[in-house]
Amino acid sequence: xxTPDSAALLAARFGPGSSACLSVPGRVNLIGEHxxxxxxxxxxxxxxxRIHLAFRRREDRHIRAxxxxxxxxxxxxxxxxxxxxxxxWENYIKAAAQAVQHKWELSYGxxxxxxxxxxxAAGLSSSSALLTGITLALLRANGLDANFExxxxxxxxxxxxxxxxxxxxxxxxxxxxxxxxxxxxxxAPLSATPVPIPADLSFLVAHSLTTAEKSGExxxxxxxxxxxxxSGLRQLGFDSFGEALAQHSVxxxxxxxxxxxxxxxxxCFRHVITEASRVTRAVxxxxxxxxxxxxxxxxxxxVSLRDDLRISNNDLxxxxxxxxxxxxxxxxxxxxGFGGCAVILCRTADLEKVRAGVIERYYSKRSGFVPExxxxxxxxxxxxxxx
Numbered sequence: 001x002x003t004p005d006s007a008a009l010l011a012a013r014f015g016p017g018s019s020a021c022l023s024v025p026g027r028v029n030l031i032g033e034h035x036x037x038x039x040x041x042x043x044x045x046x047x048x049x050r051i052h053l054a055f056r057r058r059e060d061r062h063i064r065a066x067x068x069x070x071x072x073x074x075x076x077x078x079x080x081x082x083x084x085x086x087x088x089w090e091n092y093i094k095a096a097a098q099a100v101q102h103k104w105e106l107s108y109g110x111x112x113x114x115x116x117x118x119x120x121a122a123g124l125s126s127s128s129a130l131l132t133g134i135t136l137a138l139l140r141a142n143g144l145d146a147n148f149e150x151x152x153x154x155x156x157x158x159x160x161x162x163x164x165x166x167x168x169x170x171x172x173x174x175x176x177x178x179x180x181x182x183x184x185x186x187x188a189p190l191s192a193t194p195v196p197i198p199a200d201l202s203f204l205v206a207h208s209l210t211t212a213e214k215s216g217e218x219x220x221x222x223x224x225x226x227x228x229x230x231s232g233l234r235q236l237g238f239d240s241f242g243e244a245l246a247q248h249s250v251x252x253x254x255x256x257x258x259x260x261x262x263x264x265x266x267x268c269f270r271h272v273i274t275e276a277s278r279v280t281r282a283v284x285x286x287x288x289x290x291x292x293x294x295x296x297x298x299x300x301x302x303v304s305l306r307d308d309l310r311i312s313n314n315d316l317x318x319x320x321x322x323x324x325x326x327x328x329x330x331x332x333x334x335x336x337g338f339g340g341c342a343v344i345l346c347r348t349a350d351l352e353k354v355r356a357g358v359i360e361r362y363y364s365k366r367s368g369f370v371p372e373x374x375x376x377x378x379x380x381x382x383x384x385x386x387x
Contacts, residue, residue, distance in 0.1 A: 006054035010113035013066035014056075020140060023050040024133040024384045026124035027173035028205055028343050029334050030182055031282040031301055032275060034309055036167030037226050038233075038241045039187040040276045043195065043283060044169060045380040046177035047205065049119070051129040055112040057141040063109045065093050065134075069116070077101075077109050083161065091162045092127060096134035099158030103150070106142040119373060122207055123335020128170035131159055132384060148176050148385060152190055163219055177383040184283055188242055197380050198289045202348040206323065206331075206358055207374040208315040209366055210339035218338050225268055225309055232261050232269035241272055250277050264310075271308040275301060295330025295345050302332030302342075311337025319362050326357025343378065351377065 010019050025046040032042030058064075061077040073090040075081070077097050084090040093112075100106060112134065120126045132155060139146055155171035169185060172192055177183045181194035229241075236256055238244040244253055250273050257269045278297050285294040302320050306312040316333045323331035323344040334343040346354040355375060363369040 006052040006113045006115045009066055009068055009115055010054040010056070010111065013072060013113060014064060014111040017056055019054045019056045020137075021052070021054045022133060022136055022140070022384065023052045023387065024129040024136070024174050025050050025177070025381055026118040026126060026129055027170060027177070028124060028203065028341070028378050029169065029173075030203070030343060031297060031332075032169070032279040033301060033305055033332075033334065033337075034225055034229075034311070035241075035272050035275050035279075036169035036185070036187065038167070038229060038272055040241055040245075040272065041184060041186050041279050042169045043182050043184055043279055044173040044177070045182045045197070045203070045378065046173055046383050047124065047376070047378045048381045049117050049124065049376065051114060051116045051118055051126065051133045053112055053114050053133045053137055055110045055137040055141060058109045058111060061107070061109045063093060063097060063138075064111045065090070066113045067115070068113075069120075081161075083163075086163075089130070092130045093134050095158045095161035096131050096138060098161050099131075099154040100135055100138050103154050104139070104142075104144060106138060106144075108142050110137055110141045112137055119207060120211075122211070123333070123337070123340030124205065125170040125174060125335070127162070128155075128159065129174050131155065132171055132174050136384060148172075148192070149190060151175060163223075173383065175383045175385050177380065178386060179382045180380050182286065182380065183383075184279075188240070195283055195286050197286065198291070200289070200348050201291045201294070201329075202346055202351045203378040204323075204328075204344040204346065204351070204355060204358070205334070205376045205378045206319055206342050206344055206362070208313070208319050208339060208341065209363075209368055209374065210313060210315045218336075221311075221338060222336050224264075225311065228264040228268035229272050232257065232265035235261060235265065236269070241276065245273060245276060250274060267308040267310070271304045274304055274308075291329050291345065291347060295328070298330030298332045298343070298345055299324070305333055305337060309337070313337075313339060315339070316342055319358070322358050322361035323354065325361055326354045328354050 029044040156168040178194040331344040
């Protein structure tokens with residue numbers, strides 16, 4: 001696909017002039033779903049589909065933003081920004097502005113143009129990529145160059161402005177991933193360690209053709225999973241999932257949950273502890289080049305997301321089955337759930353066979369399929385700080 005031209009959009013909307021550019025990739029989480037907000041390790045990759053931004057500094061504290069899809073927005077950058085209508089992309093611009101002014105005193109707003117080849121509402125972190133991109137643009141326009149640790153202090157909480165009570169995985173991944181590697185992210189304390197992907201293993205990202213907008217009812221469902229897991233943790237007498245897993249085996253914790261918790265707390269707690277174990281085993285499988293074991297881990301994750309966390313849907317379940325029937329080593333939904341994408345693991349030598357099988361078994365039954373948009377080869381690429 002051609003690279004979107006954010007600089008041309010900036011000139012068309014706000015007039016000619018010099019500008020700076022940056023891009024932020026999307027991400028695919030290989031394993032570790034819905035556990036980053038419990039401060040447990042996760043294992044994403046960044047992908048070569050991006051949010052592209054062109055920006056220039058203003059001499060006042062206004063922010064003007066243009067999107068080739070969502071239209072233009074403008075507001076004064078005050079100390080107490082109020083959210084726009086639910087689902088409006090302006091909320092992510094305001095979230096970035098709010099986040100940076102909590103840590104730095106900035107004097108200048110920006111004009112910014114945003115274009116993207118990253119599908120929205122697909123579980124590929126388009127919203128976090130946008131938030132991160134606007135944040136970087138605001139800082140750079142004001143002469144600041146924040147490091148990874150400083151950005152991770154503000155970005156996860158910045159997204160709370162939109163109403164999503166997520167964790168820090170998406171922001172860490174789109175900032176700090178490295179080419180050719182997954183990123184093992186720990187949150188307590190924060191660290192990010194590249195884990196090379198063996199050359200004989202490849203990933204596809206397959207869109208279910210159902211969307212996962214983080215607004216309204218879906219946002220409430222997303223937040224409810226976090227609340228249920230935390231409630232179960234407290235009922236069992238632990239201060240953190242890290243503490244629970246350090247003191248007890250996964251088997252013991254599952255037994256404790258079965259005897260002392262009710263649903264949905266029991267189911268959500270069980271998903272968190274088993275998914276944390278799967279992250280550890282997935283890292284070991286990658287280091288050993290064991291694609292068969294990694295595939296089994298991905299399959300087990302999908303079952304847990306479907307049955308315990310209950311964030312899958314019929315389309316995602318069918319897509320995962322189609323991948324397996326096409327020769328994939330494993331597959332699971334990735335992202336927030338309730339629609340969006342599945343990540344599919346296969347041998348590199350089998351990539352085109354699996355792709356063709358998924359098209360035949362899944363997409364041939366549905367309208368609206370665009371191969372270059374909905375079925376992507378997920379080549380691990382660098383995050384925004386390493387481009």
